[in-house]
Amino acid sequence: xxxxxxxxxxAIVAALGVILSRKPVYSALFLLLNFATLAALYIMLQAxxxxxxxxxxxxxxxxxxxxxxxxxxxxxxxNAVDRETSRQVDKAAAxxxxxxxxxGWPRIAALVLAALLLAGVGxxxxxxxxxxxxxxAAAFGQGSVEAIxxxxxxxxxxxxxxxxxxxxxxxxxxVVLARRDA
Amino acid sequence: MVPTSYYLVLSAILFTIGVVxxxxxxNVLIIFMSVEMMLxxxxxxxxxxxxxxxxxxxxxxxLMAMVVAAAEVAVGLAIVMAVVRNRDTTNIEDVNLLKG
Numbered sequence: 411x412x413x414x415x416x417x418x419x420x421a422i423v424a425a426l427g428v429i430l431s432r433k434p435v436y437s438a439l440f441l442l443l444n445f446a447t448l449a450a451l452y453i454m455l456q457a458x459x460x461x462x463x464x465x466x467x468x469x470x471x472x473x474x475x476x477x478x479x480x481x482x483x484x485x486x487x488x489n490a491v492d493r494e495t496s497r498q499v500d501k502a503a504a505x506x507x508x509x510x511x512x513x514g515w516p517r518i519a520a521l522v523l524a525a526l527l528l529a530g531v532g533x534x535x536x537x538x539x540x541x542x543x544x545x546x547a548a549a550f551g552q553g554s555v556e557a558i559x560x561x562x563x564x565x566x567x568x569x570x571x572x573x574x575x576x577x578x579x580x581x582x583x584x585v586v587l588a589r590r591d592a
Numbered sequence: 593m594v595p596t597s598y599y600l601v602l603s604a605i606l607f608t609i610g611v612v613x614x615x616x617x618x619n620v621l622i623i624f625m626s627v628e629m630m631l632x633x634x635x636x637x638x639x640x641x642x643x644x645x646x647x648x649x650x651x652x653x654x655l656m657a658m659v660v661a662a663a664e665v666a667v668g669l670a671i672v673m674a675v676v677r678n679r680d681t682t683n684i685e686d687v688n689l690l691k692g
Contacts, residue, residue: 414594418602425606425629429613434621441625444606448632451602454594455639457651464635467658472628472665479669480621483676552643553651561648562655569652573659580663587670 413539414454416530420523421447427516427523436516438476443523445469450531453540457553599640606633620672620684624665631661 424447427440445468452461534540551557562570606629613626635654642650676682 411594414598418598421602422605422609425609428625428629429609429617429622431622434619434625437622437625441629444629445632448636451599451636452639455599455643457639457642457654460635460639460651460654463655463658467662468628468632472662475665475669476621476625479673483621483673483682552646552648557648558651558655561652566652569656573656576663577659580666584666584670587667587674 413530413534414451416526417447417450417454420527420530421451423519424523427519431516433516434480435477436520438473438480439520440516441476442469442473443520443527445473447527450527450534450540452553454534455553456550459553459555459558596640596644600637603633603636603640606630606636618683618685620676620682620687623684624668624672628661628665631657 421444424440424444428437428444431437431440445464449461449464449469452458452464531540610626610628610630610633613629614623617623617626635657638650638654638657640650642648642654675687679686681687
């Protein structure tokens with residue numbers, strides 16, 4: 411229960427960091443923190459395969475794609491924050507300088523959150539709370555690779571094949587769209 | 593055991609933060625990241641309810657949603673790069689050709 415509160419707080423603060431950061435690079439890294447925390451929450455939900463796929467697909471591919479695009483098109487620091495939001499941020503900073511300090515130190519916040527996440531995962535592994543198989547006996551093995559594989563290749567075979575077609579279409583579309591006009 | 597409603601509340605909070613991010617930010621990349629956060633919040637709901645009802649349907653749907661999100665991010669970022677390259681700005685208020 412305590413572990414859930416820790417992970418939930420990290421996820422919420424990381425999500426706030428995504429939408430409140432001034433630079434898109436910081437937003438992408440807070441997003442990465444959010445995804446990693448969600449993976450830990452999936453393990454607590456007896457969905458181990460989902461947690462691994464979350465790290466591989468979301469944290470390992472989608473965030474990397476975001477970082478590539480931020481690197482290629484620059485991100486745009488000046489118009490990174492809406493003028494209205496920027497005015498309100500300055501107003502809030504005038505009232506309480508600590509608020510601006512919180513927003514102006516995303517690195518420190520991200521480091522603290524990441525350390526907290528690692529500590530939470532370590533604590534959960536050591537005390538056995540993150541070990542799959544916690545909870546009811548009926549849920550044991552539900553999220554394992556065997557169970558998901560059995561369901562995916564028998565009951566959900568058609569959606570599985572359709573997703574492969576979807577990925578092919580997405581790949582072709584991305585290649586066509588990213589081409590410079592010859 | 594953590595009650596399922598706690599996971600649902602957390603997912604609702606994350607979804608709301610994603611919606612607020614789409615509404616208040618003008619940088620097109622941050623908006624895209626907020627959309628991805630919304631998708632993740634819904635995935636968390638599906639996974640929590642899959643445990644609650646002791647069925648694998650929720651987790652299979654999460655896998656499908658992840659595939660859709662991956663394809664969407666690839667195509668969406670290609671579109672974003674093409675638009676930013678042509679208009680030379682990442683502010684979506686400058687992409688207003690269809691505005692009346």
